[in-house]
Amino acid sequence: MSNMVDPLVGQIADRVRTERERRRWTLARLAEASGVSQAMISRIERGESSPTAVVLGKLSAAFQLSVSSLLALAEGTPGDTDGGVGVRRGDEAAEWRDPATGYRRRQITSPRFPAEIAEIHLPAGARVPYPAAAFAFVRQVVWVLDGHLTFHDGDSVHELDAGDTIELGEPTSRVFANTTEAACRYAVVLTRGTQP
The missing domain is CATH 1.10.260.40 (lambda repressor-like DNA-binding domains)
Incomplete structure (x- = not known):
């Protein structure tokens, strides 16, 4: 690939x-x-x-x-043009891959759905930082599905295993890190807030 x-x-x-x-x-x-x-x-x-x-x-x-x-x-998610219920098969969902880390992100919901759900695959050893402003205007939950995620929420560090969730508060800089030798898979669920 x-x-x-x-x-x-x-x-x-x-x-x-x-x-x-x-x-x-x-x-x-x-x-x-x-x-x-x-x-x-x-x-x-x-x-x-x-x-x-x-x-x-x-x-x-x-x-x-x-x-x-x-x-x-x-x-431009398929099944989103008629405003009704759209079925998307697993192989129809576009997957974006970070060329630097191998991090993969697959959008589960369409832009018309009132919440956004994405599935993320974080390879062993990968570390992805985001600035605080990337979390403005959203309420977000991270749900670890497989593996282990080291999640930096500002100055706090949380070690999360499969089944663990964390609901994010006020925007702060955050880092998603996989410090293990196995892949980590997690879901990000967020609701949209006021947009510019």
Whole structure:
């Protein structure tokens, strides 16, 4: 799979550009707001570079959207066009892969559903930090399905095993880390709040 292009790269490129233009922001303004270089944003918007989870976190924070929202909007989820009940088979759900860590994220719900649910596979040894602003405007629960997750919630560190959940409070910087030699799988469930 190393030579395959992630099918979501073009969709993420379109979504980032659309969100930036909707706000009438220049590349420089988005770079300032996110801490991501103009050159990197430009490469992402042209579909020349797949953003890492850290970069997606910074961009979503600048847009005041959750990472789930940014990816769900990019995916254009099947079964979401008629406003009714849509069945999606497991192999139809788009999966995004972080090129830096191998972290994989699959959006379970469509953008029209009132809560967002994503399934995450965190490889052994992977560490994914997000800025506090990535958690603005959302209420979120993390539910460990398999393996062990070391979750940094600001200055607090929580060791979570399969079946454990943590409900997140006020936005703070957070780190999802797998310090073990086995993969970890968890679900993120969030409700959307006020958006810009």
